Amino acid sequence: MFLSRPARIVLRLFSVAVIAVLYFPLLYVMRLSVATSHGFTWPPSGLTLEHWRSATEASGPRDALGNSLTIAFWATVVALVLGSLAAAALSRYRFFGRNVINLMLVLPLALPGIITGIAFSSGFARLGVDLSRATLVTAHATFCLVIVFNNVSARMRQLSSSLDEASADLGADQLQTFWYVRLPLLASSLLAGGLLAFALSFDEIIVTTFTAEGGFQTLPLWIFQNMFRDTSLPLVNVTATFVVIVMIVPVYVAQRLTDVASGGRT
Amino acid sequence: MGRGLDRDQGLSTSRRRRAARFVSSHRGIRLGGLLAGPLLWLVVAYIGALVALLVTSLFHNETTGIVTTIVTEPGLENYRTIIDTPVYRDVALRTVRAAATVTLIDLAIALPLAFFMAKVASPRSKRRLVIAVTMPLWAGYLVKGYAWRAMLNPESGLLREALGFSPGYGIWGTTITLAYLWLPYMVIPIYAGLDRLPDSLLEASTDLGGKAGRTIRSVVLPLLVPSIVAGSIFTFSLTLGDFYVNRIFGGTTQFIGNNIYSNFGVNLPLAAAFATVPILIMGGYLLAARASGALEEI
DSSP: OOSOHHHHHHHHHHHHHHHHHHHHHHHHHHHHHTOSSOTTOSSOOOOOSHHHHHHTTOHHHHHHHHHHHHHHHHHHHHHHHHHHHHHHHHHHOOOTTHHHHHHHHHHHHHSOHHHHHHHHHHHHHHHTOOOOHHHHHHHHHHHHHHHHHHHHHHHHHHSOTHHHHHHHHTTOOHHHIIIIIIHHHHHHHHHHHHHHHHHHHHHOOHHHHHHSOTTOOOHHHHHHHHTTOGGGHHHHHHHHHHHHHHHHHHHHHHHHHHHHHTOSOO | OHHHHHHTOSHHHHHHHHHHHHHHHOHHHHHHHHHHHHHHIIIIIIIHHHHHHHHHHHOEEEEETTEEEEEOOOOSHHHHHHHHOHHHHHHHHHHHHHHHHHHHHHHHHHHHHHHIIIIISOHHHHHHHHHHHHGGGGSOHHHHHHHHHHHHOTTTSHHHHHHSOOOTTSHHHHHHHHHHHHHHHHHHHHHHHHHHSOHHHHHHHHHTTOOHHHHIIIIIHHHHHHHHHHHHHHHHHHHHHOOHHHHHTTSOSOOHHHHHHHHHTTOHHHHHHHHHHHHHHHHHHHHHHHHTTGGGGO
16 A cells, blocks of 8 residues: 555544534534523523524525525526536537637626626616616526536547337437436436535525625525624524435435446455 | 327427428528527626626726716726736736735645545545535635635734644735635546546556556646646636625735726726636637647636
C-alpha cells in the first residue's frame, strides 16, 4: 500500500471529523426546534414538542411553503422539458456552435446567483414586465434547466447508439424508438434531475430576492425575515428543521437513483 | 410493446411514417427541433437578461424634485463612480480576497478528505461517503446560515462556550461560514479526479522509490489540476456573489453582493454596473479554466 498505516488512520479520523462538522449545524437546528431553552445560548436544554404544535397553527410558514412548492413545481416542469431536449441535441450531434451552447449551459450555475437575479430583474424592467410568480418561475427554471441537462446528458453518454439502430432494424420509427427504448432508459435520470431541480428551486433565495414581487414570501425568505425577531425564533427553528427534512428526502432518492443507474457496484 | 405497434396500423400510419422518415433523414430538422426550445429559452430569457443588465449599467439615474427616473442615454459614469469611490473599491477587493481565502480553506480540507474517499475507503463506504458529502449541499442554504448565526453568537454561542473564542459576525465569521457552505463543491470534483486516477500510477511511483509525499506532489497533484480548478470555480463564484450570509450576520461586512442589493431598489443602473465586476472576474476565470480543461469536469 502506498500510504503507511498511521497515515491512513490520520486520514480516516480527519475525514470523519469533517463529515461530522458538515452535519453538525443541521443537527443543532433540529435540536433547537425541540428545546425548552430560548435563543442561541449553548448548550440547548430541555425537550418539548410545544414549538412543533404551535407551528401547525402558524399561517406564515404555511403560506410560504405553499408558494415555495408552487414555484419549484413549475420551474421543474419547464426545466425537465428544456433540459432534456438540450441534452438530447448536444449528446447526439456535433455541429457548429456546439461549444457556445455548452458554455451557455454552464453559465447559469457558474455565474453567481446574484448575477442571474439582477440580470432577470433588469431584463423584466427593460421589457416593462411586472414581477410576479411567472417571472420568478422563469428565473428559477433557467438554473434548474442546467441541473436536468447535466443529469440527462451524463446518462445519454452512457447509452450506446446501437440500441437505436437495433430498434430501427426491427422496424420502429423514431418516435417509437424514443418512446419504447430511449425513454425507459432515461427515466431514472429524468427523475433524479427533476428531484434535484426541485430541491434547488425550493432552497433558492438570492435569485428569488431579485425576481419575486414585493411581499411574496418563499420559505427561505420567511426564515430570513423572521430570524431577527426574538419571539419568532422557536417557529424559525421548527420551520428550518422542516426544510431540512423536506429537502433531504428527494435529494437522497435522487442520489440513490443516480447511484443505481451508474452501476452502483463499482 | 406489441400493442403499441398494432395501434399504428391504419391510414394515418403511412402519413406519420412518411413524416418520421422525412424527419429522420434530415439531420438539420431533427437537431433544430430538439434545440429550438432550450436555445430560445437560454438566448432570449437568459442571454437577453444579461444583455439587458449590461445595457442598464450604461444608463443613469436622474432625480428631479422627488421623482427619480432612469435616463436611457448610454454613458460610463456608473463605472467611473465605482472606480473613483474608495469604499466601493474596498468592497470589491474584500470580496475577491474572501473568495480566494474560502477557496484555499476548502482546498486544504477537500484534498485529504477526497483522497481518503477515493483511495483509502472500501468500495462500499466510498459510495456512502459521496452521498454523505453531497447531501448537506441540498439541506437548506438559509438553514445552515442560520445555524452558524447561532453557533457564532459572540456572547453565548457554541464556539464561545466550547472554544472560549468566537470569530463573531465580522469578515472571519463570514469566511468560515462560506467555506463551510461550499466545501462539498470542492470535494466532489477532486474526488472524481482521484477516483479516475489508476492505483497503478501510485504503485509505480512507490516502486521507483517515491515516498508518499513525493508521489502526491509529483504525480497526484499535477493530474488533479483540472479537478481543483473545477471545484474552485464554484467556491470562488459562489463567494463572489454571496450577500445573504453577511445579511444573516447583521450586515456589518459588505460584499459586492450587498452593494448590488442595496442599490438595486434605488439605483438600478449603478447596481447593474456593480454586477459586471463579478461577471468580468468569473469570465476571466472561466476562460483560464477552459484552457486547463476543467470545464469538462463540471
